[in-house]
Amino acid sequence: xxxxxxxxxxxxxxxxxxxxxxxxxxxxxxxxxxxxxxxxxxxxxxxxxxxxxxxxxxxxxxxxxxxxxxxxxxxxxxxxxxxxxxxxxxxxxxxxxxxxxxxxxxxxxxxxxxxxxxxxxxxxxxxxxxxxxxxxxxxxxxxxxxxxxxxxxxxxxxxxxxxxxxxxxxxxxxxxxxxxxxxxxxxxxxxxxxxxxxxxxxxxxxxxxxxxxxxxxxxxxxxxxxxxxxxxxxxxxxxxxxxxxxxxxxxxxxxxxxxxxxxxxxxxxxxxxxxxxxxxxxxxxxxxxxxxxxxxxxxxxxxxxxxxxxxxxxxxxxxxxxxxxxxxxxxxxxxxxxxxx
Numbered sequence: 001x002x003x004x005x006x007x008x009x010x011x012x013x014x015x016x017x018x019x020x021x022x023x024x025x026x027x028x029x030x031x032x033x034x035x036x037x038x039x040x041x042x043x044x045x046x047x048x049x050x051x052x053x054x055x056x057x058x059x060x061x062x063x064x065x066x067x068x069x070x071x072x073x074x075x076x077x078x079x080x081x082x083x084x085x086x087x088x089x090x091x092x093x094x095x096x097x098x099x100x101x102x103x104x105x106x107x108x109x110x111x112x113x114x115x116x117x118x119x120x121x122x123x124x125x126x127x128x129x130x131x132x133x134x135x136x137x138x139x140x141x142x143x144x145x146x147x148x149x150x151x152x153x154x155x156x157x158x159x160x161x162x163x164x165x166x167x168x169x170x171x172x173x174x175x176x177x178x179x180x181x182x183x184x185x186x187x188x189x190x191x192x193x194x195x196x197x198x199x200x201x202x203x204x205x206x207x208x209x210x211x212x213x214x215x216x217x218x219x220x221x222x223x224x225x226x227x228x229x230x231x232x233x234x235x236x237x238x239x240x241x242x243x244x245x246x247x248x249x250x251x252x253x254x255x256x257x258x259x260x261x262x263x264x265x266x267x268x269x270x271x272x273x274x275x276x277x278x279x280x281x282x283x284x285x286x287x288x289x290x291x292x293x294x295x296x297x298x299x300x301x302x303x304x305x306x307x308x309x310x311x312x313x314x315x316x317x318x319x320x321x322x323x324x325x326x327x328x329x330x331x332x333x334x335x336x337x338x339x340x341x
Contacts, residue, residue, distance in 0.1 A: 043057075049212070052187070056187060072170050080245055089106065089242065098172060115148060115149060117165060118146050120163045123232045124140055141238065150320070252289055283299070
């Protein structure tokens with residue numbers, strides 16, 4: 001998927017401008033998977049500090065050499081169905097982000113009342129003569145909403161005024177560093193020291209010593225939410241449509257949707273028997289996702305289940321609650337069952 005992420009960006013970015021932030025456990029694999037990316041652009045976090053320090057570090061590094069350059073954030077666990085539309089939207093977002101101290105977020109048109117994603121409440125559609133967006137519709141942003149419960153998700157979905165937060169953001173390096181200075185001043189000194197040491201023999205030592213001083217916080221909480229509180233007009237945050245067949249394969253329900261490869265209206269009918277024996281049978285069953293390598297699986301009279309079998313564990317849940325697997329992980333850890341996590 002990280003290969004696909006890079007390949008997807010090459011029509012709109014030069015390979016020499018691509019950076020990857022990973023960790024020590026994955027760096028060797030990333031280097032192997034992305035030989036075209038300069039190894040000095042593949043940085044390993046000394047410790048995980050969430051997305052705000054990661055995004056901010058890229059901005060502070062870029063600010064020293066090209067502060068007006070537009071920086072895009074692209075998580076590597078995304079799937080895009082329509083690459084041509086993706087390129088159109090990104091090009092429009094770059095134009096908009098380069099036109100001032102503006103932040104661009106990509107909002108996915110929701111297909112269901114999903115409780116596993118954050119939401120963006122869109123405001124009015126902006127005038128293309130004052131906010132250049134390359135012919136792609138753009139909306140002001142009223143607010144960001146964290147993952148809602150089922151009732152609120154249904155209200156958001158029915159209103160038509162909300163989009164899922166894709167986690168894809170565009171801003172100039174200067175815009176993001178200025179926002180970090182305003183909203184996260186405690187992170188500024190460590191990030192500036194790391195950026196100043198980049199390219200020197202002391203970089204690894206400074207990176208290890210300073211990065212952990214950054215607040216463990218998402219970029220949504222650190223920058224987007226406080227900035228949105230300025231108001232719909234003053235915040236200068238704009239939403240473009242991520243209407244290019246986006247999917248975040250971060251949950252079993254998302255994997256079901258992706259592999260079902262059908263319209264949202266038909267998902268409740270489609271069973272996905274992932275890696276199960278071809279002789280598996282379903283009767284009066286629909287909307288199920290099963291991962292059971294090599295096993296003959298029989299489904300009778302069940303709907304919207306997620307069943308995942310590994311060598312030492314079995315997960316059974318519903319697609320609606322598949323995002324809650326983290327609660328099981330926490331419970332197992334509390335019970336001292338690290339062996340099955």
